[in-house]
Amino acid sequence: MHHSPFTTSRTGAGGGTAVETQTIGMELALSQLLSRFDDTEKSIIGVHGLGGMGKTTLLKTPNNELKENTRDYHVVIMIEVANSETLNVVDMQKIIANRLGLPWNESETERERSTFLRRALRRKKFVVLLDDVWKKFQLADVGIPTPSSDNGCKLIVASRSNQVCVEMGDKEPMEMPCLNENESLRLFRSNLMAEVSAAIDHDSDMRESAMDIIQSCGGLPLALNVVGCALACSMDAVEWKQAARAMRAILVEDQSLE
Structure with missing residues (x-):
């Protein structure tokens, strides 16, 4: 064999x-x-x-x-x-x-x-x-x-x-294949503290912001790790929304340069 x-x-x-x-x-x-x-x-x-x-x-x-x-x-x-x-x-x-x-x-x-x-x-x-x-x-x-x-x-x-x-x-x-949505979520959550990761499941605002961030990262592991580490200890839904907006702005800027 x-x-x-x-x-x-x-x-x-x-x-x-x-x-x-x-x-x-x-x-x-x-x-x-x-x-x-x-x-x-x-x-x-x-x-x-x-x-x-x-x-x-x-x-x-x-x-x-x-x-x-x-x-x-x-x-x-x-x-x-x-x-x-x-x-x-x-x-x-x-x-x-x-x-x-x-x-x-x-x-x-x-x-x-x-x-x-x-x-x-x-x-x-x-x-x-x-x-x-x-x-x-x-x-x-x-x-x-x-x-x-x-x-x-x-x-x-x-x-x-x-x-x-x-x-x-x-x-x-x-x-190299881009990560799909489920893989991106797994990687993003792996950088978070356990209680922060759990909050995604029961806090609709954090869940929505997390999915916005994941979509904005475009399946790039480096981006997902950087943002995940930045929010690792944050339970502040406002901070998550700000991060989501920042990622969307970066995505729009990148697309305008293509």
């Missing part, structure tokens, strides 16, 4: 699951990523979506799971690329060298290090997760060998741009 190298449900404290607690409403995205990861013919996996969609959280799940389960891969490396202007090759090389337990030589050039790191990684079955990639870059320039079905290695690329994912090697990248 095929063994999946990482799972989407691991028992955690409090009776729930550790992964589920961190990724409320992201079950569909996790399932899609897992399916692509398990495809032995797919070595490069692209994930694209708007900022605030939860791409970083999504990548952290296999990153954390695979680090604990070393049976399938020798090394798992997650790197925040953030190359909106320039590619910080040295910082990326330091992360790779650190994960491989290799010495760092300041006198080496980027090219010398990339050759050294590629040679070291070729002896490993690896998974590299690249988060927040803004522009295409050559893996070899950093020191990452190209994953393939022959070497069994994997590369996961997260970007706001579908085109960047394509240029990095995934011709059909997956799009």
Whole structure:
């Protein structure tokens, strides 16, 4: 039977699951990523979506799971690329060298290090997760060998741009799905104190304001978390109405800019 190298449900404290607690409403995205990861013919996996969609959280799940389960891969490396202007090759090389337990030589050039790191990684079955990639870059320039079905290695690329994912090697990248209304409500409530969350069920004004806020967030996990944390301890219906109005204003402004 095929063994999946990482799972989407691991028992955690409090009776729930550790992964589920961190990724409320992201079950569909996790399932899609897992399916692509398990495809032995797919070595490069692209994930694209708007900022605030939860791409970083999504990548952290296999990153954390695979680090604990070393049976399938020798090394798992997650790197925040953030190359909106320039590619910080040295910082990326330091992360790779650190994960491989290799010495760092300041006198080496980027090219010398990339050759050294590629040679070291070729002896490993690896998974590299690249988060927040803004522009295409050559893996070899950093020191990452190209994953393939022959070497069994994997590369996961997260970007706001579908085109960047394509240029990095995934011709059909997956799009991060927005949270639906029920998922949005679950995530929003997870940030609230228990008594505040309960008030949504029996206070019609707070319920109405909560649904207004959720609709205004447009299914974006980051927005839902920010507003949820801001209202975590508030039982003031007026404050909730103000938050709902503020979110509606932001939504209108965003739509006018499109």
